[in-house]
Every structure is written in C-alpha cells, then in structure tokens.
Amino acid sequence: MKTIKIMTIFLGIVVLSCTNVKSTWAEKPTNIVFLTWKPNQPEVWDTVIENFHQKNPDIHIKVQVGPHSSTQYHAIVAQRLKNMDKSVDVFFMDVIWPPEFANAGWALDLSSKFSVEEQNKFLSGPITANTYQGKIYGVPCYLGAGLFYYREDLLKKYHFKPPTLWKEMLKQGEVILKGENEQGLHIYSGQFKQYEGLVCNMMEFIWSNGGAVIEQKTGKVLLNDPTVVKSLEFVRDKIIARAAPRGVINYEEPESLDLFIQGKTIFHRNWPYAWAVANDQKKSKIAGKVGVGIIPAFQGHNSASTLGGWQFGINNYSMHAQKAWRFVQFMTSHETQKILALDAGLAPTRRSVYQDPEVQEKRPHLNAFLPAFKNTRPRPLSPVYPMISQELQRFFSHAITESGSDISEMAAASSARIEKFFALGAMIPK
Numbered sequence: 001m002k003t004i005k006i007m008t009i010f011l012g013i014v015v016l017s018c019t020n021v022k023s024t025w026a027e028k029p030t031n032i033v034f035l036t037w038k039p040n041q042p043e044v045w046d047t048v049i050e051n052f053h054q055k056n057p058d059i060h061i062k063v064q065v066g067p068h069s070s071t072q073y074h075a076i077v078a079q080r081l082k083n084m085d086k087s088v089d090v091f092f093m094d095v096i097w098p099p100e101f102a103n104a105g106w107a108l109d110l111s112s113k114f115s116v117e118e119q120n121k122f123l124s125g126p127i128t129a130n131t132y133q134g135k136i137y138g139v140p141c142y143l144g145a146g147l148f149y150y151r152e153d154l155l156k157k158y159h160f161k162p163p164t165l166w167k168e169m170l171k172q173g174e175v176i177l178k179g180e181n182e183q184g185l186h187i188y189s190g191q192f193k194q195y196e197g198l199v200c201n202m203m204e205f206i207w208s209n210g211g212a213v214i215e216q217k218t219g220k221v222l223l224n225d226p227t228v229v230k231s232l233e234f235v236r237d238k239i240i241a242r243a244a245p246r247g248v249i250n251y252e253e254p255e256s257l258d259l260f261i262q263g264k265t266i267f268h269r270n271w272p273y274a275w276a277v278a279n280d281q282k283k284s285k286i287a288g289k290v291g292v293g294i295i296p297a298f299q300g301h302n303s304a305s306t307l308g309g310w311q312f313g314i315n316n317y318s319m320h321a322q323k324a325w326r327f328v329q330f331m332t333s334h335e336t337q338k339i340l341a342l343d344a345g346l347a348p349t350r351r352s353v354y355q356d357p358e359v360q361e362k363r364p365h366l367n368a369f370l371p372a373f374k375n376t377r378p379r380p381l382s383p384v385y386p387m388i389s390q391e392l393q394r395f396f397s398h399a400i401t402e403s404g405s406d407i408s409e410m411a412a413a414s415s416a417r418i419e420k421f422f423a424l425g426a427m428i429p430k
C-alpha cells in the first residue's frame with residue numbers, strides 16, 4: 001500500500017513535469033526578423049539584442065544584415081517590402097526614407113503605439129523626419145550629424161586652432177604636410193563615392209557657403225546657382241584634386257575613417273560614431289590625439305551639418321506586429337540608447353540619455369554637440385527621395401571628379417530632372 005502511494009506520488013510528479021515540458025514546447029519563441037544594414041560596431045548590437053532575449057524569452061530576434069551603403073541597403077529593403085514579403089518584421093530605415101515607406105504602404109503606421117507624449121521625449125528633428133501626413137512611421141534609434149575631426153596633437157605642434165573656415169583648413173594642412181614631410185599623409189578625408197554619403201557631404205559644402213539644393217516650399221532646384229557651382233568647384237579643385245588622397249572618390253564612411261585612424265589624414269568628416277572608433281586603442285593609431293568640432297564654413301557663412309540617423313520601422317505585412325513593437329520599444333529605450341552611446345559612441349535620439357551622468361562623464365562630446373545636433377539640416381523631404389538622390393549622386397560625382405568640366409551646364413540639366421521628380425512627389429495626394 002505504502003509502495004503504491006509512493007508510486008502514485010512519483011507518477012504524479014512525472015506527469016506534472018511532462019505537462020511543464022509540453023507547455024515549454026508550446027511556448028516556442030516567436031521569430032522576429034530584423035533587417036538591418038551592416039553596422040559599424042556589430043559587437044555592440046549583438047550585446048543589446050542579447051539583452052532583449054534575456055528579458056523577452058518568448059521572442060527570438062533573427063538578424064539579417066545588408067550592405068553598409070545606405071543606397072545599396074535601400075535597394076534590398078525596398079525590393080522585399082515591395083513584394084509584400086511577410087518574412088521581415090522590423091527594418092532599419094535611414095532618416096530620409098519614412099515619407100517613401102509611408103507613402104508606399106510598406107511601413108506600419110505607429111501612431112496608436114507611439115504616442116505624442118512619448119514622441120516628445122525624443123529630439124524633434126528625427127521625429128519630424130519620421131512623420132508623414134500627420135502620422136508617425138518610425139522610432140528614431142540614433143542621430144547622425146556631420147562632425148569635423150582633426151589631429152589635435154598636430155594642430156598643437158604647429159600652434160594652430162581648429163579651423164573654422166575651409167580655406168584655413170587647407171592652409172594649416174599645407175603647413176603641417178610640409179613640416180611632417182611624411183609619405184602618404186594627406187590633409188582631408190570624407191565620403192566622396194557615388195552613394196548617399198556623397199549627398200550628405202556635398203550638402204554641407206553647399207550650405208556652409210550660404211547655398212541650397214532645393215527650395216522645399218516651391219520645389220525649385222538651385223544646383224545652377226553660382227554659390228552652389230562655386231562650392232562644387234572648390235571641392236573638385238581644392239579638396240579632391242589636392243587635399244584628399246586619390247582613392248577618396250571611392251570611399252564610404254568606413255574607408256575614409258580608416259585612413260584617419262591610420263594617421264594618414266589630418267582632418268576628417270564623419271558622423272558621431274567615429275569618435276569612439278578613433279579613440280579606441282585597439283583599432284586606432286591616433287587614440288587620444290583626436291579633436292572634434294563643427295564643420296568649417298566659407299568666409300561669411302555658417303557651418304552646417306546634415307541630419308542623418310537610423311530608425312526602426314515595422315513591416316505593414318508583418319504577422320507579429322505586437323511582438324515587433326516590443327522589440328522596437330526595447331531598442332529605443334533609455335537603457336539601450338545609453339549602451340549604444342557608451343559602447344558605440346552613437347548619438348542618442350532620446351533627450352534623457354544626454355542627461356544621464358554616466359553618458360555625460362564618458363561621452364562628453366555628445367553633450368557638447370547637442371546644440372549642433374538640434375540644428376542639423378534635413379535632405380529634401382519627398383516620397384520620391386531615392387529618385388532625387390540618385391540624380392544628385394550622379395551629378396555631384398561628375399562635378400567633383402571631372403576636372404575642368406562645365407559644372408553649370410551639368411547643373412542645369414540635373415536641376416530640370418530633379419524638379420520633375422520633386423513635382424511628382426508633391427502630386428501624391430495629401
């Protein structure tokens with residue numbers, strides 16, 4: 001009798017534990033596919049996704065990584081979303097894409113999930129960029145703003161202050177090159193390959209000369225304006241032909257930064273993340289010798305910086321929008337943005353992260369640049385932005401690489417094409 005009782009208890013435990021096993025099987029985590037571009041510091045992204053898994057055992061994030069170039073990555077995301085591919089749940093969006101993705105019906109309208117009260121906790125530039133016809137389609141993850149990096153040690157050695165004018169930068173560079181007499185040292189590196197990064201760099205040269213590419217209100221394209229033409233001639237004749245190494249016309253962010261951290265250029269234009277890389281002892285030969293400031297300007301004009309950055313969007317056709325939203329919330333939380341700021345040097349989009357004492361202590365430059373981040377300027381806002389950008393990329397690339405070419409003539413033809421695209425975008429019903 002006693003044995004039977006013991007047996008019953010034993011069986012009971014076995015049955016119970018079987019039920020447990022069964023229920024664990026039943027709750028197999030849901031796969032959420034996150035499509036992203038190739039990040040600059042993949043190890044930091046692995047960490048934050050692992051943190052998410054720890055806290056959300058019912059969800060498994062499957063990361064699919066595309067190319068680093070925003071332009072090439074766009075082609076992949078657009079292709080998949082155009083085909084109503086349900087296998088993507090969350091995607092990373094460049095700051096210039098929300099109007100296009102919203103208009104095409106690819107990005108889920110997040111207005112009911114991402115309340116205005118919550119939106120107010122973010123910097124306003126990226127929120128505006130994610131808003132289309134009064135609805136919000138993306139949650140900003142980190143902010144991009146063009147910054148100017150320089151070799152602080154070399155400037156000190158030659159008694160120079162960080163240059164505020166482009167011409168001053170060239171003059172200082174010439175003196176340093178002469179003094180250092182070092183094979184392979186150049187004055188400047190930036191992003192001049194024919195892709196989205198070229199548009200960002202060229203906008204800064206044009207704006208910092210008082211020019212503009214498009215009048216957003218009227219859709220008038222100003223490429224033929226003498227100020228714009230002069231800015232492009234300066235880049236062609238002084239930057240590409242003299243200050244930068246020849247290869248620069250094939251460089252995106254990683255290659256141009258590589259040159260700088262190898263100690264091969266004195267000045268460098270890049271996004272906020274470059275600070276962490278340039279000061280990483282394991283990756284950089286110039287760690288601790290770097291200064292950072294705002295982008296130089298032309299005489300009589302103000303420095304300008306392009307608004308960049310990346311956002312999370314949810315596929316309109318995702319079968320798991322609710323779980324996808326939990327992932328997006330986690331990835332844009334104070335906690336995650338803080339890790340991205342501390343370990344990857346990314347500029348937060350959440351205001352509270354700038355006030356975090358640890359961020360202030362370990363990444364003081366992010367706070368120092370907050371006013372500049374708030375004043376970044378957007379690229380043209382249009383649901384057909386990729387068409388506009390393709391034309392700008394082609395035009396800028398020809399203008400700065402073909403020595404002696406008639407920029408004005410090319411500009412007139414390009415302007416006419418862009419005006420048509422812009423009008424097409426504006427015709428889309430509001």
Ligand code: GLC
Pocket residue numbers: 070094095096143144196197198200253271307308309310
């Ligand atoms: C950075 C910016 C993005 C920009 C791209 C160009 O990733 O955040 O907005 O389009 O660089 O290369």
